[in-house]
Amino acid sequence: SREPLGVPGEAFVPLGPLADADAERLFADRVRAARGHPLEAREADAARRIRERLDGLPLALELAAAKARTLTIDELAAGLDDRFALLTGGVRTALPRHQTLRALIDWSWALLDEHERTLLQAAALYPAGVAIGDAAEVADAHAVPVGAFDALVDKSLLHRSGGRYRALETIREYGLERLGESGEVDARRREQAARMAAAVEREDRRLRGPEVHAALRWFDEEDDNLAGVLRYAMSGGLDEWAVRIVAGTAWYWIIRDRNEDAVAWLEQVGPIAERVESDEALIVRTIGLMVRGFSGMDEVREAPDAREFAPELARLSELAVESDNDILQVMPPLMRAFATALESGGDHVEVPADDIRMSPWARGMLAALRAAFAHNRGRLDELREASALAVELFEQVGDLWGLALARQMRSQWLAVTGRLEEALVVADQSTADLRAITSSWDLQQQQSLAVSVLIRLGRIEEARERVRRMLSDAEEAASGRAMLFAHIGAALLEFALGDVRAAADHL
DSSP: OOSOOOOTTOOOOOOOSOOHHHHHHHHHHHHHHHHSSOOOGGGHHHHHHHHHHTTTOHHHHHHHHHGGGTSOHHHHHHHGGGHHHHSOOOOTTSOGGGSSHHHHHHHHHHTOOHHHHHHHHHHTTOTTOEEGGGHHHHHHHTTOOTHHHHHHHHTTSSEEETTEEEOOHHHHHHHHHHHHHHTOHHHHHHHHHHHHHHHHHHHHHHHTSTTHHHHHHHHHHTHHHHHHHHHHHHHTTOHHHHHHHHHHHHHHHHHTTOHHHHHHHHHHHHHHHTTOOSHHHHHHHHHHHHHHHHOOBOSSOBOOOGGGGHHHHHHHHHHSOSOSOHHHHHHHHHHHHHHHHHHHTOSOOOOOOOOTTSOHHHHHHHHHHHHHHHHHHTOHHHHHHHHHHHHHHHHHHTOHHHHHHHHHHHHHHHHHTTOHHHHHHHHHHHHHHHTTTSOHHHHHHHHHHHHHHHHHHTOHHHHHHHHHHHHHHHHHHTOHHHHHHHHHHHHHHHHHTTOHHHHHHHO
């Protein structure tokens, strides 16, 4: 049965797509039957792509294999971009609904009520699926009862997996086709954009507090959904929502060290933000300018001279007046500092003292930045005071990422002033705060500080073990920057031990 019958004594056993091995066997058997010879080794990759894109659905695999009489396996794989036109001509003796892929899903579609059809079309707009905890919010956004989710699960058109409602790719494409035929694509997309903008703003606030781990998981899981709605928002004239989504995601990209994503989206949405008057538009414009102005060289292009941005940075810093937005509270003093440094042609940035009227988070961030610049310039008194204030404020708001940054600065001061055991404890606390929050290369930087302290304490074997772990973690992360910092840490250890050749190898 397609769905539970709802009768006494019924036992429900869900039948999902075929397992990989079974799908491989079925497709290979049917291809051989269709053309008289088995799949060849050179066709293995295309066959794998076909099985994956057809979600292991037996009928879809059989219909695709039948086409092997007239198409190559590569042509079959390419043709799945229009799978419903391709997968026709099933066995003549089969029921009509089993002779084409479209007919199979049409049969299920005909049995849906109006709310279920609306939700199936809307769900097709969420390539990453919908979190079970967000189901009520999504249902409300698209004006359907939340029970429609479970109804579609019962009808085998959605499934629950990993805490999310998901549709197989075949069902998603069918839903998108039906949505296009209905003429309501723009209406559904607007509903989705409004809902995603509100959700992003909610989760962005959680990034700067004790719920940072849950918020990061939300952003990680919604990544494909956010990319999809942003692409439509920019092309469909949904300026306000595009700006709100990028502004609300910017801090996530910073924490996750996803600089390429940040730069790409900020550059695309930046011109739109020029036409919008809101706090979110200011965030996009200011962060975009700072990212471009201070990015330096990257693998693709050379950033323009940062000094040309100084007047604009100063102007925007004046626009970012009193706001309850944490990011905007930080921006005016920080931007004025950068603008002044750029206009003077100097390399030093003087971050001003925080304003007591700011939020604790904004004050903590300015204190942490003051501590970082003080460390770079050797101002130990300022490093001591600013790092202590940053730790205090971030502990108050429970921001683990900010606390890790503050503790790193505090550890630097402790190490410089000879309080090595304390420095090691605080450095390790900083690493523990960052683990599962940020990128692997940030962790390598943290570990390098701990290695230098262990060397000074004479605990060489512990330092060696840290370096081995750093190299192993960086290799596992497959991150070039993580490997860079791991090898720098290893080189410092070898220099300290007098092995110049080993240090040179790492460098």
